Amino acid sequence: MEYCIALMLASLTLFVFRDTFLQSITTCQKVASDLEIYRVERATMALLRENIGFNVEKVELLEDASGEARVVCQETAAKRNVYYYCSESPTGKHVMTLYQKIKVEDKSSGINPLTTPNMEVTAWHAEKLSEKSFLLAFSIRECSSGREKKFFEVINLCNGRVL
Amino acid sequence: MQWQSFIMRQRKGMVSLSILLLATVLLTILQGFFLLVNREREAQKDNIRQEQILNLGESLIRIAVRNEEKGNLSDDIQLQKVTLYPGNEEFTAKITNENNISLGVHQIKIALESSSKKWNIYEDKLLPPGGADNPVYQNAIYAQYGIAGNKPADVIVQEGNSGITMPFFDVSAYKKYGKMVLPAADELRDYGLKKRLYVNTVAGNVAYSVAEDNVIKGDGVFVDEAGITINDRCVATGNLWLISGSGIVIGDGVKLDKALIIAKKNISIGNNVSINGIIISGGKVTIGNNLTMARDKMVLEPFSTACYFL
Numbered sequence: 001m002e003y004c005i006a007l008m009l010a011s012l013t014l015f016v017f018r019d020t021f022l023q024s025i026t027t028c029q030k031v032a033s034d035l036e037i038y039r040v041e042r043a044t045m046a047l048l049r050e051n052i053g054f055n056v057e058k059v060e061l062l063e064d065a066s067g068e069a070r071v072v073c074q075e076t077a078a079k080r081n082v083y084y085y086c087s088e089s090p091t092g093k094h095v096m097t098l099y100q101k102i103k104v105e106d107k108s109s110g111i112n113p114l115t116t117p118n119m120e121v122t123a124w125h126a127e128k129l130s131e132k133s134f135l136l137a138f139s140i141r142e143c144s145s146g147r148e149k150k151f152f153e154v155i156n157l158c159n160g161r162v163l
Numbered sequence: 164m165q166w167q168s169f170i171m172r173q174r175k176g177m178v179s180l181s182i183l184l185l186a187t188v189l190l191t192i193l194q195g196f197f198l199l200v201n202r203e204r205e206a207q208k209d210n211i212r213q214e215q216i217l218n219l220g221e222s223l224i225r226i227a228v229r230n231e232e233k234g235n236l237s238d239d240i241q242l243q244k245v246t247l248y249p250g251n252e253e254f255t256a257k258i259t260n261e262n263n264i265s266l267g268v269h270q271i272k273i274a275l276e277s278s279s280k281k282w283n284i285y286e287d288k289l290l291p292p293g294g295a296d297n298p299v300y301q302n303a304i305y306a307q308y309g310i311a312g313n314k315p316a317d318v319i320v321q322e323g324n325s326g327i328t329m330p331f332f333d334v335s336a337y338k339k340y341g342k343m344v345l346p347a348a349d350e351l352r353d354y355g356l357k358k359r360l361y362v363n364t365v366a367g368n369v370a371y372s373v374a375e376d377n378v379i380k381g382d383g384v385f386v387d388e389a390g391i392t393i394n395d396r397c398v399a400t401g402n403l404w405l406i407s408g409s410g411i412v413i414g415d416g417v418k419l420d421k422a423l424i425i426a427k428k429n430i431s432i433g434n435n436v437s438i439n440g441i442i443i444s445g446g447k448v449t450i451g452n453n454l455t456m457a458r459d460k461m462v463l464e465p466f467s468t469a470c471y472f473l
Contacts, residue, residue, distance in 0.1 A: 006182065028196060035203045042210045053217055054471065057358075076469045078355035078381025078401060104353050105380070132225070158221045158284075159358070159469040 033147040037119065037140045044098060044114045045153050048084065048136070056082075057160040061126045061134060069126040071136075076159055079105040086124040086138075089113065095120045095143060118143050129154065131161045208249050215247050216275055219256065220284040223273045224470055227258050228286055231271060236260045252277050266336050267292055269465075287340055287360055287468040289384060291423060292406070293330020295463040303458035304442045305329075306430070312450035318458055329445040334408030334427070337362050337386040342473065345371045345385060356383030356401060358469040363387035370409065373397055384466055390426075393417050395433065404466060410446065413438075423462040 014021060051073075052059065058074040064085065071084040083101040088094055098121045103109040115121055120141040127135045133156045141148040223242075230236040242256040259272040267290030275282045291300060299305050303318035307329050314320050321327060341362025346354070351373065361383055363371050370390035373379065379399040385391055388408035393399075395414035403419060405411055407426040413419075415433035422440035424430065430444040434451035439459040442448060 031196075031200065035200065038203065038207060042206065046210060046213065049214065049217060053221065054469070055357075057469075075354075075357075076359075076381070077357045079352075080354060105355075107353075156218060156221045158224065 029145060030147060033142040033145040034149065037142055037147060037149045040115050040119050041140055041149070041151050045136075045151075047100075047114065049153070049155060051082065052155050052160075053158050055159070056157060059134065059157060059160060059162045061128055061162065069124050071126050071134075074160075084114075086121050089117060091117055093117070093143075096122055096124075098124065098138075115140070122148075123150075128162045132157050134162050211249065212247060212252070216254075216282055219245070219254075220273050220275060220282060220472065221470075223256060223258060224271065224284050224286055227260070227271045227273065231260065231269075231288075236271075238262075263336070263340075266332060267294060268337070268340050270340060282472060284470060284472040285342070285468075286470045289360065289404070289466040289468070291463055292332035292425060295465075297330050298327050299330060299443055300441055300460075300463055302441070302443075303456055304448055306444045306446070306448035308444075308447045310448045310450065312432075312448075313452055313454065314450065315454045315456040318456050329427075329443065332406075332425075334386060334388045334406065337406070338364065341386060342471065345387065346383075348374050348377070351377055351379060355379070356381035356403070358382045358467075359471070360384045360386065360468055363389065375414070379403065382466070384468075390428075393419075402462065402466065404462070411444075415451070421459060421462055 055075050055077070056073040057076045060072040062070045062072055064070050068086050073082045073084070075082060081103045083103070084098065085101070086096045086098055089097040095117060097117070098114045099111055100114050101109050101111045120143055122139045122141060123137065125137045127137070129135050133154055136153045136155060137151070139148055139150045227236055236258075238260050240258040242258070245254050245256065246252070247254060254275055254277050257274045259274065261270045261272070263269070269288040269290070271286045273284040291297070293299065301319065302321045304310065304320045305327070307323035309322050310320060337360065341360045341364070343359050343361050345361045345363050346356070356379065358381065363386065368389045370392055371385060371387040372392040373394055375394040375396055377394075377397045379397060380401060382402040384404040384406065386406045390409035390411065391405050391407045392412040393405075393414060396416040397414065398418045399422060400420050402421045404423045405425065407428075409426065410428040411424055411426040411430045413430070413432045413436055416435050417433065418437045420439055422438055424438070424440065425443045427445040429446035429449065430442060431449045432451055432454055435453045436451065437455040439457045440462045441458060
């Protein structure tokens with residue numbers, strides 16, 4: 001008897017507040033997606049900011065054939081060139097991923113993805129602000145939830161200049 | 164039967180217990196979620212702080228270097244406390260301008276300090292020991308105790324009996340400024356030089372040696388109290404300073420495009436060597452066959468290291 005009453009009460013509560021309940025679950029999912037997006041942005045930009053800020057002598061902002069920005073960095077370590085660019089990930093999911101390509105002189109290059117496969121980087125754009133700084137604008141979209149955030153980052157160069 | 168009636172008695176509060184358990188589970192999930200959000204908030208705050216510190220440090224060092232170039236920078240500047248948000252954290256910023264005249268090292272340091280964290284950003288400027296105006300640098304090759312072997316034609320070569328003396332410099336004093344150890348073979352191969360001052364900190368009297376056939380790319384200053392050897396067929400394409408508290412050995416077929424070579428003791432140069440720059444020895448200089456030498460006064464320009472933080 002007690003069980004029946006308890007179950008009935010629980011069902012009734014869930015039925016009455018079903019919209020609120022479903023909404024809170026959706027909100028939690030959205031918050032989790034947003035947190036994931038911010039986490040990816042933090043990790044990527046912390047790396048870029050420190051690398052470009054202190055280890056780079058020259059930055060060239062180029063565009064590839066599809067109009068996507070390519071940030072080409074000549075490091076203070078004279079034998080290394082680092083490229084930051086967006087390209088479709090080879091997983092076959094048609095997700096644009098941000099990559100870091102390191103080319104050491106007389107060696108083949110190494111390419112590492114900077115964003116996870118469930119995150120798509122779109123509208124990747126680089127613009128020179130001054131000889132010592134440039135702007136990176138991009139969006140990160142979480143593929144499963146479709147949540148998207150826009151980011152603008154100003155990267156300052158301590159040891160180099162923007163061509 | 165006694166134990167069955169005991170269980171039945173105990174089950175009287177099962178419903179309230181179940182609800183309590185359900186509530187606990189729900190609250191735990193909720194708390195876990197809030198903990199996750201809170202952790203992310205902290206990480207975001209740290210990220211913002213890191214960005215603020217980098218921006219502050221970069222701006223300060225840029226201004227300090229600009230003012231120093233104009234001769235407009237005091238030795239110590241204590242800036243006003245800055246409060247950074249979020250977190251309401253107070254930072255002190257101090258610019259130190261240290262000038263070691265005898266060594267020819269000029270260091271600008273930006274110290275940013277809060278109650279829990281500390282960042283130091285540096286930039287060093289090096290002058291040739293004794294200063295670029297020292298008469299010893301008017302020569303392409305100077306040897307305090309004479310030159311042996313085939314002197315190259317068309318360059319000014321002077322020996323100690325000319326009345327000019329070798330400038331005094333304390334090689335061990337460079338250790339204070341050298342935050343990087345001399346590069347290993349794979350570092351030279353994969354990175355090249357990073358526009359930094361490299362000082363040998365290896366215990367004992369072990370001379371630094373660059374392996375044969377190495378291409379040294381980039382700018383850098385090598386300092387070693389125990390001596391420096393550039394082995395056969397090495398090529399340096401950037402601005403390279405070699406400062407030794409002992410001797411320096413340059414192997415056969417070495418090509419140095421822009422080099423300032425200073426040793427307190429003997430310098431030995433192999434066969435078929437090509438050097439653009441200046442060679443100064445506090446001992447003897449021994450030259451092999453076919454030395455191609457050109458005095459390049461550009462090597463006397465102050466060497467500014469890349470800006471670095473610790």
